[in-house]
Amino acid sequence: MTDNPIVSIRHVSKYFGKFAALEDVSLDIHAGEIFALLGPSGCGKSTLLRILSGFETPSEGELLLDNKDLVPLKPNKRPINMVFQSYAVFPHMTVEDNVAYGLKMEGVSKSEITSRVNEALEQVHLTGLGQRKPNQLSGGQRQRVALARVLVKKPRLLLLDEPLSALDAKLRDAMRLELVKLQESVGITFVIVTHDQSEAMAIADRIAVLNDGKLRQLATPAELYQRPVDAFVADFVGKIHCFDVASASIENELIQVTSSTLPPLSLPPSVMSSALHSLPVASSGGVQQTQQSIGRQPRSQTDAIGRLDSASGKLVLAIRPEHISASLSEPASADVSLLGSIGDIAFQGQHSILEIVIDGKPSLTAIVENAAAQALHNAGFGSPVWAYWTASDMLLLPENASNGSN
Amino acid sequence: MYSFGENVSLVDIETTWTFDNYARIFKPEIMTLLWRTVWISLVATVVCLIVGFPVALVIATASPAAKAWLLLLIMLPFWTNLLIRTYSLLNILGTRGRLNELLGWLWLRCNDFLSFIGAGELGLLGEKFVPIKFLGTPSGVVLGIIYVSLPFAILPLYSSLERMDRSYLEASMDLGAGQMQTFFRILVPLAMPGILTAFIITFIPALGQFLIPDLLGRGQVDMVANVIQRQFKGANDWPFGSALSLMLLYVTFILLALRAFGDAAKARRESIR
Numbered sequence: 160m161t162d163n164p165i166v167s168i169r170h171v172s173k174y175f176g177k178f179a180a181l182e183d184v185s186l187d188i189h190a191g192e193i194f195a196l197l198g199p200s201g202c203g204k205s206t207l208l209r210i211l212s213g214f215e216t217p218s219e220g221e222l223l224l225d226n227k228d229l230v231p232l233k234p235n236k237r238p239i240n241m242v243f244q245s246y247a248v249f250p251h252m253t254v255e256d257n258v259a260y261g262l263k264m265e266g267v268s269k270s271e272i273t274s275r276v277n278e279a280l281e282q283v284h285l286t287g288l289g290q291r292k293p294n295q296l297s298g299g300q301r302q303r304v305a306l307a308r309v310l311v312k313k314p315r316l317l318l319l320d321e322p323l324s325a326l327d328a329k330l331r332d333a334m335r336l337e338l339v340k341l342q343e344s345v346g347i348t349f350v351i352v353t354h355d356q357s358e359a360m361a362i363a364d365r366i367a368v369l370n371d372g373k374l375r376q377l378a379t380p381a382e383l384y385q386r387p388v389d390a391f392v393a394d395f396v397g398k399i400h401c402f403d404v405a406s407a408s409i410e411n412e413l414i415q416v417t418s419s420t421l422p423p424l425s426l427p428p429s430v431m432s433s434a435l436h437s438l439p440v441a442s443s444g445g446v447q448q449t450q451q452s453i454g455r456q457p458r459s460q461t462d463a464i465g466r467l468d469s470a471s472g473k474l475v476l477a478i479r480p481e482h483i484s485a486s487l488s489e490p491a492s493a494d495v496s497l498l499g500s501i502g503d504i505a506f507q508g509q510h511s512i513l514e515i516v517i518d519g520k521p522s523l524t525a526i527v528e529n530a531a532a533q534a535l536h537n538a539g540f541g542s543p544v545w546a547y548w549t550a551s552d553m554l555l556l557p558e559n560a561s562n563g564s565n
Numbered sequence: 566m567y568s569f570g571e572n573v574s575l576v577d578i579e580t581t582w583t584f585d586n587y588a589r590i591f592k593p594e595i596m597t598l599l600w601r602t603v604w605i606s607l608v609a610t611v612v613c614l615i616v617g618f619p620v621a622l623v624i625a626t627a628s629p630a631a632k633a634w635l636l637l638l639i640m641l642p643f644w645t646n647l648l649i650r651t652y653s654l655l656n657i658l659g660t661r662g663r664l665n666e667l668l669g670w671l672w673l674r675c676n677d678f679l680s681f682i683g684a685g686e687l688g689l690l691g692e693k694f695v696p697i698k699f700l701g702t703p704s705g706v707v708l709g710i711i712y713v714s715l716p717f718a719i720l721p722l723y724s725s726l727e728r729m730d731r732s733y734l735e736a737s738m739d740l741g742a743g744q745m746q747t748f749f750r751i752l753v754p755l756a757m758p759g760i761l762t763a764f765i766i767t768f769i770p771a772l773g774q775f776l777i778p779d780l781l782g783r784g785q786v787d788m789v790a791n792v793i794q795r796q797f798k799g800a801n802d803w804p805f806g807s808a809l810s811l812m813l814l815y816v817t818f819i820l821l822a823l824r825a826f827g828d829a830a831k832a833r834r835e836s837i838r
Contacts, residue, residue: 214735234738247736251754260750261740308740 165190165348166211166229166316171220173206173372180206182372183220188316193342193349195363197356199395203372204352208318211350212241224315235264240309241318244325248293248304254280255289257304261312279311282341299330310345319351323358335361356396360384368392388434390475390558397479399554400523404474407555414555416476421495424476424550432556473558482552483525485513486545487538494550499523500541504532515546568807578803586808595792595809602788605703605778606771609710613718613767614760616711621722622752625729636723639716647713651780654709658699658781665696701783709777714770718763725759726752761824769817789813 164187173181181203188194196204209215210222213234222229229237240261249257258276267275280286283303293301302322309317322338323331339362342349353359359366360380368375368383368391376388380396387393390401405417413425490496502514502521511532515523523546527535535544568587570580589595624635642650657663672694699705733755737747753760775790782788789809796806 212735212739214738234735235741235743239739241736241739243732243736245730245732247730247732249733249736249751249755251757260737260742264741264743264746308736312740 163190164188165225166350167221167223167226168207169221169223171207171210171217171222173203173210173215174218179372181210181217184369184372184374185220186367186374186377188348188350189365190348191346192364193339193351193362195359195366196350196352196369197359197366197395198354198369198375200354202369204354204369205320206372207369208241208320208350208352211316212239212318213237238315239318240312240314240316241320242302242305242309242322244320244322246301246305246325248296248301248308250293252292253289254285254291254293254296254304257293258289258307258311261308265312275311276307279307282310282345283307299326299334302326302334306341310341310347314347317347317349319349321353322351323353324355331358338362360396368395370395386433387554387556388432390477390556393477393554393556398524399477399479400483401475401477401556404476404555407474416555418476421476421497424495424553426553426555427551430551430553430555432554434557435555475556475558477554477556478548478552480512480524481526482548483523483546484548485515485525485527485531485535486547487534487542489545490547493545493547495553496545496547497523498543498545501535501538501544502540504536506532513544515544516541567803568805568811570804572802572804586804587812589805590808590812598787598789598792599812601703601786602772605707605710605786605788606768606774609707609714609771610718610764610768612707612711613714614722614763617715617718617722617763618756618760621719621726624719624723625726639719642713642716647776650713651709651776654712654781655700658705658708660696660698660700662699664699668697669694700781701785703782703786705781706774706778706786706788709781710771710774713774713777714767717770718767721762721766722756722759725756725762729755765820765824769820772816773813 166188168184168186168188171181171184172179184203184207196207198204206215210217211229213229213232213236216230224237224239249260252260255276258279259272262272262275276289277286280289283306285300285303285307288296288300293304296304302325319338323334326334335358338349338351351359351362360383363380365377365379366383367377370391376383376392378386383392383396387396390399393399394401402418402420405419407414407416409415409428412428414428414431416424416426418424484490484493489498497515497517499515499517499522502516504514505512506529509529510526511529513525513527513532513535514521515525517523525546535542538544567578567580569582569584570578571583571585572578590599620639624632624639627635655662659665697704699708729752733751734747737751738744742750772788773790774788775794778786778788778791782791784791790813793806793809793813796802796809800806
């Protein structure tokens with residue numbers, strides 16, 4: 160992977176009438192990586208893909224491929240190819256003709272077409288099916304045809320629109336691995352659009368999380384999971400429990416947090432979301448100014464107090480289920496412990512998922528070892544149980560980073 | 566039944582199971598008539614398809630609101646009586662009709678242009694504008710049939726284009742094809758079922774056109790239906806009229822059967838592979 164981005168998207172916005180499908184999105188895609196655009200439906204990820212492929216033009220902003228402006232190029236002139244969500248394998252052509260189509264359009268010689276088509280069919284394990292018509296293929300095979308059809312063009316960038324959503328669960332898992340292997344062997348940069356966080360996490364080198372047309376966070380899968388920038392991202396990439404924060408301030412380099420449901424806590428600064436460092440600060444004159452990131456340690460305590468206070472209404476404390484432990488007796492030394500009762504226990508093979516009911520509502524889930532789960536199971540439904548965790552495993556997040564900053 | 570009968574008196578027909586009436590169809594003058602019917606219908610149908618396809622494409626890709634208005638526009642002629650529409654065509658196609666007025670104007674402009682570029686002396690367009698005679702000629706009948714059948718051609722084309730997944734076209738563009746290549750290699754083949762339907766739905770009624778050859782052909786461009794009508798009325802030869810009508814019916818059936826066979830053969834070919 161080089162530092163030179165293959166694609167630069169700079170301040171791109173797209174409006175459909177008054178509706179903003181994309182707002183000021185900037186990101187770089189590096190050569191040779193699998194880049195995922197992740198978000199719920201209607202977040203703008205497909206619009207961004209269509210802008211890359213050339214079927215939409217950005218209302219504002221720049222689009223560069225290898226440092227050259229891409230916007231004026233028509234879709235058929237871009238060295239970018241796309242695997243459509245519906246595959247769009249031409250039904251009136253054989254598999255071979257489908258794969259050869261793009262090369263014929265380029266005016267490649269017949270003998271070269273034959274050898275490249277065969278090579279592409281081999282890459283997607285469709286050798287021998289070249290004479291079939293698409294309606295004689297399974298969904299998975301049709302997708303492979305769509306893949307071969309774009310691979311054969313050797314594009315600079317390969318776009319995949321929800322590549323796995325139309326496949327059944329088992330095929331999907333197999334195809335995930337195959338896509339990664341394929342990408343490694345051909346070395347083409349992949350951009351994948353998906354709404355499935357587990358798919359993005361499993362395949363991608365880096366993920367851009369989008370919501371409401373805005374880029375929320377761009378990070379590696381691990382970073383996204385462990386250090387989400389806000390509660391939306393944290394919740395979108397995996398299960399997480401959030402507690403409302405009543406007030407938060409920094410004293411002696413520790414964050415003091417109070418909340419309606421949790422005891423007062425002193426947390427290390429490492430739990431703070433990176434977005435909090437750039438929240439607007441109420442200066443003495445009452446004028447709002449945006450302070451750029453000043454790293455983990457606040458420059459001065461008064462600044463930090465002002466910063467967290469100004470946002471405290473929108474802050475949440477969050478903890479992931481795998482950090483929550485459960486015990487039938489009150490834990491002796493735990494930063495946070497909550498008393499609840501045992502709800503459902505779901506056996507998952509190597510571990511079990513325990514539901515803890517607090518105030519009559521199922522409110523926490525904990526991942527427990529099977530031995531512990533057996534004990535909990537024996538205690539029976541409704542027995543008192545303590546959920547506890549270490550404070551430093553928690554995350555202090557703004558509810559919505561991009562809204563919090565304006 | 567009449568088609569197997571003979572006239573025994575002015576009003577009585579006896580069914581004698583003769584094939585004479587069918588044999589008469591193969592007389593040269595009737596064959597000429599049938600051939601003229603077929604080629605007039607064929608030309609009209611092909612023009613309808615060529616003109617109708619882009620129109621259908623425009624409607625299919627229009628915004629939903631515009632789509633409704635355009636479809637209404639296509640349907641509008643149906644609300645007028647065929648007779649009135651055909652008489653209005655008389656006005657348009659006449660030697661001093663609107664169409665010739667327009668052509669005359671174009672001729673003048675073209676001539677002006679030719680003299681402007683210095684080619685006026687060559688008289689490329691003839692000494693003076695000669696109005697084209699549409700009425701009483703096959704061209705007038707063809708134009709008339711095109712006029713009435715165009716909506717019938719557009720609607721099936723529209724419905725097949727409307728249902729088409731737009732991503733096929735985008736995939737084609739994405740793979741490097743231009744507009745024209747996408748049109749001929751993807752759009753037209755995928756719209757083929759609609760094109761066939763449009764062909765049949767235009768061609769078969771065109772074969773049986775009666776009013777248009779009667780009025781626009783001025784009795785000089787007869788089609789089968791005109792002769793049939795004359796057999797029943799003027800010629801008082803019901804058996805031969807019946808034979809001719811049945812002939813027309815058979816042609817229709819054969820065309821439909823051919824299409825069904827074609828579909829079945831296609832399905833079989835694909836299942837064998």
